[in-house]
Amino acid sequence: MKKSIFYALALMAAVVSCDKLETENEEEKKNEPAVGVVDTVFYSGTLVAEASSGTATTPDTRISVNYTDKADSVSISIYQAKLAQRMPAMDIIIPNVTLTRNGGVDAITSASSVPLAMGSEFPGYTVTEFAGQIEGDSIRFSLKFGKTPTSFSGKRIQVAE
Amino acid sequence: MRTFAAEMKTVLLIPLFFTVPAEPEMPVELPSVTVTALKEQVETDRIASAVSAFSYETIKRNGTYREQSLSQMVPGLHIPEYGASLTSTIYLRGLGSRMENPVMGLYIDGIPVLDKNAYDFDWEGVRNVTMLRGPQGTLYGRNSMGGVLSLRTLSPSEDAAPEVSVEYGTAGTMRAGAQFVTGRNALSLTYRHKDGYFRNEYKDELCDPFDGLSMRWKWELHSGERLIVANMLQASLSREGGFAYGLWTDSVQYPVSYNDEGSYRRLSVIEGVKLDYYGDRIKTDAIASFQMLSDDMNMDQDYTSRPVFTLEQEQMSGAGTVELNFRRTDSEARWQPLTGLFAFYKGNRMKAPVIFKRDGIQTLMLDNANRNIPDEIGELAISESVMPVYSDFMIKSWNVALFHESVLDLDRWLLAAGLRFDYEGAVMDYVSKTELHYRMEPVMTDYKLVKVRYAGTEDHSHFEVLPKLSVLFRATDALSLYATLSKGYRAGGFNTQIFSDILQNKTMNATMNDMGVYMDSPYMSVSAGNTEYDPETAWNAELGMRMAADDWRVEASAYYTDVRNQQLTVFPPGKSTGRMMTNAGRSRSYGVEAQLMWNPDRLRTHVTWAWCDARFTDYNDGNNDYSGNRIPYVPEHTLHAGAGYSFPVGGRTLDVDCALRGEGPFSWNEQGTRREDFRLMLESRVGLVMDGWEIYLRGENLTGTGGSSFYFKSMGNEFFAPVKPRTIMTGIIFKL
Numbered sequence: 001m002k003k004s005i006f007y008a009l010a011l012m013a014a015v016v017s018c019d020k021l022e023t024e025n026e027e028e029k030k031n032e033p034a035v036g037v038v039d040t041v042f043y044s045g046t047l048v049a050e051a052s053s054g055t056a057t058t059p060d061t062r063i064s065v066n067y068t069d070k071a072d073s074v075s076i077s078i079y080q081a082k083l084a085q086r087m088p089a090m091d092i093i094i095p096n097v098t099l100t101r102n103g104g105v106d107a108i109t110s111a112s113s114v115p116l117a118m119g120s121e122f123p124g125y126t127v128t129e130f131a132g133q134i135e136g137d138s139i140r141f142s143l144k145f146g147k148t149p150t151s152f153s154g155k156r157i158q159v160a161e
Numbered sequence: 162m163r164t165f166a167a168e169m170k171t172v173l174l175i176p177l178f179f180t181v182p183a184e185p186e187m188p189v190e191l192p193s194v195t196v197t198a199l200k201e202q203v204e205t206d207r208i209a210s211a212v213s214a215f216s217y218e219t220i221k222r223n224g225t226y227r228e229q230s231l232s233q234m235v236p237g238l239h240i241p242e243y244g245a246s247l248t249s250t251i252y253l254r255g256l257g258s259r260m261e262n263p264v265m266g267l268y269i270d271g272i273p274v275l276d277k278n279a280y281d282f283d284w285e286g287v288r289n290v291t292m293l294r295g296p297q298g299t300l301y302g303r304n305s306m307g308g309v310l311s312l313r314t315l316s317p318s319e320d321a322a323p324e325v326s327v328e329y330g331t332a333g334t335m336r337a338g339a340q341f342v343t344g345r346n347a348l349s350l351t352y353r354h355k356d357g358y359f360r361n362e363y364k365d366e367l368c369d370p371f372d373g374l375s376m377r378w379k380w381e382l383h384s385g386e387r388l389i390v391a392n393m394l395q396a397s398l399s400r401e402g403g404f405a406y407g408l409w410t411d412s413v414q415y416p417v418s419y420n421d422e423g424s425y426r427r428l429s430v431i432e433g434v435k436l437d438y439y440g441d442r443i444k445t446d447a448i449a450s451f452q453m454l455s456d457d458m459n460m461d462q463d464y465t466s467r468p469v470f471t472l473e474q475e476q477m478s479g480a481g482t483v484e485l486n487f488r489r490t491d492s493e494a495r496w497q498p499l500t501g502l503f504a505f506y507k508g509n510r511m512k513a514p515v516i517f518k519r520d521g522i523q524t525l526m527l528d529n530a531n532r533n534i535p536d537e538i539g540e541l542a543i544s545e546s547v548m549p550v551y552s553d554f555m556i557k558s559w560n561v562a563l564f565h566e567s568v569l570d571l572d573r574w575l576l577a578a579g580l581r582f583d584y585e586g587a588v589m590d591y592v593s594k595t596e597l598h599y600r601m602e603p604v605m606t607d608y609k610l611v612k613v614r615y616a617g618t619e620d621h622s623h624f625e626v627l628p629k630l631s632v633l634f635r636a637t638d639a640l641s642l643y644a645t646l647s648k649g650y651r652a653g654g655f656n657t658q659i660f661s662d663i664l665q666n667k668t669m670n671a672t673m674n675d676m677g678v679y680m681d682s683p684y685m686s687v688s689a690g691n692t693e694y695d696p697e698t699a700w701n702a703e704l705g706m707r708m709a710a711d712d713w714r715v716e717a718s719a720y721y722t723d724v725r726n727q728q729l730t731v732f733p734p735g736k737s738t739g740r741m742m743t744n745a746g747r748s749r750s751y752g753v754e755a756q757l758m759w760n761p762d763r764l765r766t767h768v769t770w771a772w773c774d775a776r777f778t779d780y781n782d783g784n785n786d787y788s789g790n791r792i793p794y795v796p797e798h799t800l801h802a803g804a805g806y807s808f809p810v811g812g813r814t815l816d817v818d819c820a821l822r823g824e825g826p827f828s829w830n831e832q833g834t835r836r837e838d839f840r841l842m843l844e845s846r847v848g849l850v851m852d853g854w855e856i857y858l859r860g861e862n863l864t865g866t867g868g869s870s871f872y873f874k875s876m877g878n879e880f881f882a883p884v885k886p887r888t889i890m891t892g893i894i895f896k897l
Contacts, residue, residue, distance in 0.1 A: 091677030
């Protein structure tokens with residue numbers, strides 16, 4: 001009996017410590033400095049958001065693909081993204097987008113990602129069905145911001161430091 | 162914060178004042194005129210302008226010890242009595258505004274008072290008041306677009322008995338004054354106190370108390386046969402309460418009720434030197450002055466009992482003026498030229514913080530912001546319960562003018578022509594800043610600091626040419642007719658009051674941008690570059706007549722004034738708070754004025770009446786076209802009619818005087834939707850004059866006539882300030 005209790009306690013301790021560890025990891029993760037951006041490539045193009053209130057098309061929308069020291073992951077920043085006519089434009093960061101290099105065509109995908117806006121996670125616009133590619137100086141992708149299908153296509157631009 | 166007593170100690174008791182002496186002991190003959198301090202080269206009766214003049218006896222009998230008392234006594238003049246001494250709101254012949262530069266120039270013994278904040282002071286020792294109506298730009302330059310008020314004060318050259326007076330009355334009003342001449346010095350002193358007429362119900366205290374001390378000292382020296390030197394110092398110190406604005410809503414006038422401080426403190430000093438030199442052919446007079454004004458105003462800007470927002474305005478200004486006039490020593494010559502040079506330099510440091518309190522932050526900032534933020538984004542919150550918006554200014558301004566007027570006396574005809582070249586410039590350095598802690602709920606969990614600073618420099622300059630042509634025809638010894646064409650202007654400036662609105666908008670933009678949110682219509686109405694407003698100019702054409710005999714006098718005039726670049730007080734675009742001056746377009750004003758005086762023997766009668774139709778001819782604020790509407794705050798009629806008689810009573814004299822004072826109707830706004838009817842007030846005075854002293858009883862607004870003296874809007878609320886209620890005072894005057 002005592003042995004069973006001991007093993008149970010040990011297991012509980014292990015589970016708890018695992019949870020604690022996860023929490024700590026999560027906490028560590030939250031408190032970890034952001035993964036370093038080693039390169040940023042800017043593009044300018046047209047953003048189309050098919051909101052329920054109508055389609056918002058914004059030419060000359062600027063985005064950036066932010067390469068990190070993790071070879072298979074990038075984040076994508078959309079500057080002054082207008083996702084509906086009645087909405088103000090916002091700077092949005094889509095983190096943890098998977099990058100798959102395939103010769104001269106890089107695939108960018110993400111099954112689900114909570115974007116960052118106003119300095120915090122913005123779960124109301126959780127990104128799903130993110131799929132696109134980068135080929136030469138061109139980029140195109142489509143996704144859903146919440147329930148809003150959105151697409152972007154554009155060309156690489158040079159931005160002064 | 163210095164105490165009142167501490168400040169009293171700093172008031173210099175070096176009163177030295179100068180004036181053109183009434184009867185200088187000089188071999189050079191001066192014109193035998195009604196002695197004034199005007200620049201004109203002819204007697205008052207021969208000035209081709211509408212003139213109102215009041216002797217010392219009239220001033221004393223009417224209790225005219227402030228400029229407001231001249232309202233209606235001068236046809237077409239309306240200086241509403243409301244608020245603090247800061248607000249000398251002057252309307253004359255349909256010209257005027259609530260803020261910034263006045264349309265009436267004020268001269269004290271030939272010295273121009275540059276700052277309108279210093280216009281309202283006690284007139285103890287004022288011996289003669291003369292008002293020229295109509296633009297006087299040629300000789301007097303800036304801010305004389307509606308006219309010039311010239312005060313001549315007690316001179317050491319006058320044979321005036323020393324006088325001490327004390328008056329006490331309603332609302333604990335008390336006034337003590339003294340004036341006397343000793344040697345080369347003339348001294349006037351006044352202390353005035355008022356408990357207040359109007360109660361702030363929220364604080365359960367009177368909101369408009371007043372305490373003020375004024376001193377005026379004039380020193381004069383006749384050096385030899387040709388030189389007169391005079392020096393003057395005038396200082397006034399006052400502490401008073403705030404404005405008695407009560408909310409008006411749903412046609413109900415509510416009493417005064419606001420929670421924040423309303424106060425005004427002012428120290429004003431004017432020091433001047435004058436030299437009159439009579440050469441063989443040319444008389445030169447040189448006038449230089451130094452003027453200092455230090456004041457501090459606190460105002461509950463929303464005038465409600467809620468903690469919304471307050472305004473403080475603290476100023477320290479110093480200015481120097483200099484003027485040289487050259488004219489012929491021979492005042493009887495047919496051709497009388499006057500050539501002059503004028504200049505001033507002024508520096509004004511001003512701090513004007515606006516403090517937003519909890520309700521103000523919610524109502525004026527957050528509600529407006531969140532109205533434009535979709536629910537999906539969240540709701541903006543600010544952690545502060547008090548948020549100051551600081552605005553500091555340093556404004557330097559200057560003016561240089563060259564003028565000439567020639568008067569040709571052809572016996573029955575008097576022709577005058579003049580021209581003034583007037584250049585004025587100003588530079589404003591501004592720093593406006595604030596900070597707040599915000600978060601967008603529910604996305605952001607912590608408040609984030611955003612700081613905003615807006616600084617820069619604006620400048621402007623303007624050049625005006627101010628001509629004048631006039632002709633006066635003396636039809637008979639009693640009757641003169643005149644015609645005048647003249648131009649005047651009111652100086653431009655900078656809209657300092659709008660900077661809190663500019664910074665509010667910038668703060669909202671900065672807050673949103675800090676979050677990476679970009680509104681379709683950024684919060685921006687105007688920038689510092691738009692805060693400048695131009696001078697307002699007026700052309701006036703006038704016909705007049707003047708008849709006088711032994712004991713009666715009649716004057717009448719008709720005028721037409723065309724105003725360009727009219728300066729109006731408006732809200733900043735899209736805002737319901739704040740004030741800015743804008744050049745609204747054009748307006749015109751025409752009217753008729755009349756003055757009748759008949760004083761046979763012991764009887765005194767007078768009627769002063771003016772009718773004015775002042776309207777916008779071109780004014781569209783982007784939302785509404787007000788062309789054709791009456792200009793607000795301008796009374797259509799002014800009236801002052803009175804009679805008095807001096808009864809001999811056993812070696813003494815019983816003076817009985819009554820007068821009706823009337824004004825209106827008014828339109829309170831450009832739309833014409835708020836109007837005030839014509840109103841009459843009765844005033845009276847009974848005085849028993851004995852040998853060496855007088856005791857009297859006088860009353861103002863004896864009819865208890867109600868109504869409003871002023872109107873304004875803030876945050877969509879409308880407010881009225883009531884007219885002064887019935888006041889009764891008793892006093893005693895000793896002539897020593």
